[in-house]
Amino acid sequence: KQEVTQIPAALSVPEGENLVLNCSFTDSAIYNLQWFRQDPGKGLTSLLLIQSSQREQTSGRLNASLDKSSGRSTLYIAASQPGDSATYLCAVVWGGYQKVTFGTGTKLQVIP
């Protein structure tokens, strides 16, 4: 079964810390992996998209890596800020029929 897992479910860090969020998937035959943030009561905002042929993508303080062979992706957030507090979701587009599976998310709180 194609599954996506995010650990930890929640994370609390002091402002300024660098942090890593994890996303694991069970099938290496993926098209791409996308990281989103979701603020309470709001929709999803796309952060980074990594194609299956790529190893990493960067945008500002965010860096996402992809290791298909081990079924893992990480989202690195540098110098965290209170405004980074949100739930972070990863989503995998599987090869073949282009189905999408989301992880259950990591709820991040950055404490001032």
Next chain:
Amino acid sequence: EAQVTQNPRYLITVTGKKLTVTCSQNMNHEYMSWYRQDPGLGLRQIYYSMNVEVTDKGDVPEGYKVSRKEKRNFPLILESPSPNQTSLYFCASRISGDGTEAFFGQGTRLTVV
């Protein structure tokens, strides 16, 4: 402005009363999909559409119908809603079925009593 628009944003209905949640995108995207989000279960894909007149089931299609008669619209139909369909629903689109960034609507919070 490029966007995915869902309507309504909030809906309370009674069991068995047919309803439709609309979704429209203005980016000429081929691929559209519907998700539901439930506490502890995350986002799960209900249906997706690769293009006009091409739809397929996601992981939780039971109790839902979709249609894709035009490229920009992808309505979600609940023929006979039940309380277990109370959820937060999201529509999303992307250029094509693979390798491209997904854009999400703002969500529709549905309560079935």
